[in-house]
Amino acid sequence: MTTIGTPPKDYLLAVEALTVSFDGFKAVNDLSFYVDENEIRVIIGPNGAGKTTVLDLICGKTKATAGSIRFRGAELTKMSESQIVLSGVGRKFQTPSIYDDLTIFENLEISYPKGRSVWGALTFKRDQAVRDRVEEVSEIIFLKDKLHERAAFLSHGQKQWLEIGMLLIQDPELLMLDEPVAGMSVSERIKTAELLNTIIKNRSVLVIEHDMKFVEDIAHKVTVLHQGKILSEGSMQKVKTDPKVVEVYLGH
Amino acid sequence: MKTAPSFLNRRDMLALAVVAALLLIVFPALLDGFRLNLVGKYLTYAFVAVGLVLCWGYGGILSLGQGVFFALGGYGMAMYLKLEASSVENTKIQSTPGIPDFMDWNQITELPYFWQPFHSLPLTILLIILVPAFFAFVIGSAMFKRRVSGVYFAIITQAIAAIATILIIGQQGYTGGVNGITDLRTLHGWDIRTDSAKFILYFVNVVLLLSVVGLALFVRASKLGRILVAMREKEDRVRFSGYSVANFQIFVFCLAGVFAALGGAMFTLQVGFMSPSLVGIVPSIEMVIFTAVGGRMSLFGAIYGTLAVNFAKTSLSESFPELWLLGLGGLFIAVVLAFPNGLAGIWNDYVQPPIDRALKLRPKHQGDDVAKQAASTAPAE
Numbered sequence: 113m114t115t116i117g118t119p120p121k122d123y124l125l126a127v128e129a130l131t132v133s134f135d136g137f138k139a140v141n142d143l144s145f146y147v148d149e150n151e152i153r154v155i156i157g158p159n160g161a162g163k164t165t166v167l168d169l170i171c172g173k174t175k176a177t178a179g180s181i182r183f184r185g186a187e188l189t190k191m192s193e194s195q196i197v198l199s200g201v202g203r204k205f206q207t208p209s210i211y212d213d214l215t216i217f218e219n220l221e222i223s224y225p226k227g228r229s230v231w232g233a234l235t236f237k238r239d240q241a242v243r244d245r246v247e248e249v250s251e252i253i254f255l256k257d258k259l260h261e262r263a264a265f266l267s268h269g270q271k272q273w274l275e276i277g278m279l280l281i282q283d284p285e286l287l288m289l290d291e292p293v294a295g296m297s298v299s300e301r302i303k304t305a306e307l308l309n310t311i312i313k314n315r316s317v318l319v320i321e322h323d324m325k326f327v328e329d330i331a332h333k334v335t336v337l338h339q340g341k342i343l344s345e346g347s348m349q350k351v352k353t354d355p356k357v358v359e360v361y362l363g364h
Numbered sequence: 365m366k367t368a369p370s371f372l373n374r375r376d377m378l379a380l381a382v383v384a385a386l387l388l389i390v391f392p393a394l395l396d397g398f399r400l401n402l403v404g405k406y407l408t409y410a411f412v413a414v415g416l417v418l419c420w421g422y423g424g425i426l427s428l429g430q431g432v433f434f435a436l437g438g439y440g441m442a443m444y445l446k447l448e449a450s451s452v453e454n455t456k457i458q459s460t461p462g463i464p465d466f467m468d469w470n471q472i473t474e475l476p477y478f479w480q481p482f483h484s485l486p487l488t489i490l491l492i493i494l495v496p497a498f499f500a501f502v503i504g505s506a507m508f509k510r511r512v513s514g515v516y517f518a519i520i521t522q523a524i525a526a527i528a529t530i531l532i533i534g535q536q537g538y539t540g541g542v543n544g545i546t547d548l549r550t551l552h553g554w555d556i557r558t559d560s561a562k563f564i565l566y567f568v569n570v571v572l573l574l575s576v577v578g579l580a581l582f583v584r585a586s587k588l589g590r591i592l593v594a595m596r597e598k599e600d601r602v603r604f605s606g607y608s609v610a611n612f613q614i615f616v617f618c619l620a621g622v623f624a625a626l627g628g629a630m631f632t633l634q635v636g637f638m639s640p641s642l643v644g645i646v647p648s649i650e651m652v653i654f655t656a657v658g659g660r661m662s663l664f665g666a667i668y669g670t671l672a673v674n675f676a677k678t679s680l681s682e683s684f685p686e687l688w689l690l691g692l693g694g695l696f697i698a699v700v701l702a703f704p705n706g707l708a709g710i711w712n713d714y715v716q717p718p719i720d721r722a723l724k725l726r727p728k729h730q731g732d733d734v735a736k737q738a739a740s741t742a743p744a745e
Binding site: 171173192193194197198202203205209210211212213214218221222223225227228229230233234235236238275278282 | 583586587588590591593594597598600601602603604605606607608609611612615
């Protein structure tokens, strides 16, 4: 029911028979799913369903026990984390992962996709193109007037935006977001939804989220995970009415 | 508004000028030859401390084995000097003339192959840089690629320092053993034992140290400097922004190693010997303490911290030799508990603000905004 025969080549991301076991416990168990170009896919599921682990596997933070992850035909399971990033996958972590001791400008600049080797970083020039791009992004993430403040002084919501901005400047083809609106106030949520709607253009996005209202707003397709397996997959409407989903997840 | 700091901002230039004036003018004018040579010796440790600021303060990699790199540089220089002092002429009473005296005492009849390159001064200088860089690269690759970090890295580097000491002491015939390499005389025919030579070497040492600081300032101001800070804080974020974290760690560890080796080479030249007492765990940890006292985030603090601790050590250990180590330990605890940013932190918190205020009071009415902007753009050091 979840696998769709042999996958055609034009999927952006093809996850097949993916399994990872931690000391015998299978956090992700024989999982297969496919993400199209420009598709916004939301992964939902109860706690411990393996949602974050799936993102960890795709970005290389966790190594798969079995199975394959192909991105534009390239096998990601054999690459290092930085190679995966260079091939076009970006990841936002659940808790805001930014550099407190650096300024907003410097935070964004580090994610600018240039000078990533040791020599490149030593000789990196903060030229007009870099400055313009950083300012442009800082405007999108509502932090333009704080460019030269230390990131430590930002609020929780602003830190989330900063990390989203860091990914935006990195310009990945596949953007993975882990609970982008968790812990935000209502007004911050609205602004974040607006922000995400601008940055998801022309790229595929994989989002983990619990906020159902938010999911309905953005999802093209929803995948429901439960105990490391796919419980249901399809449009939000279809998933919402699936009795299995209602029982394990939406029911509470 | 300027966003791009050139690699020397105004504050750095001022600090560099002050430390250059102190080391190049004030000390030579005030101190006698003996004391000046002593300061020169202390300053060779400052090379290590400057490297540790980048490696530990910025990169978050605490190495408790920097003495090994200091020794690699120091022994390299000592081997060259020793070979020059062991000409056939000078050693004709030995059973094998032309090899260092300690080899002769250990019944070695031929110069070992790894001593051969040290006949040549250019090759020696090259090796003083390349050998520690190579060792740091091997150690760094072995550990950072496997994601060994923090306390584990510190313990392993400490073990390496212990191994190096045992190796040097054990291989007496090749290294001079526990006595080290002594009785060094000339550098390319120039007698380094005279007062005038020591005076000149002091200045060479200071200029080299200031160049190393300049290089470190350049690294700090580059994007690499900011990546070091970023790595220290959120290693994973850096990794998932497309950087190979291990390569950056290896680079900064190698750089700190080369800095330490340059210090070691200058130590040998100024003090006239090299021995395993400068290699092991205690000297390696002392060097970390110099850095901590100076402020581990401050390149200039590294110099002041090294000088301050060593002056204290010399004066205290002359009067209370047994108490000194306790004093050093107490100092380290005090710094960590009360002044985590060391002398530089005290300066930035208590001395700099009144000076800034005094300087800014006068033009206040014309440029309040400018001052505010400057305050917000200047990063806390």
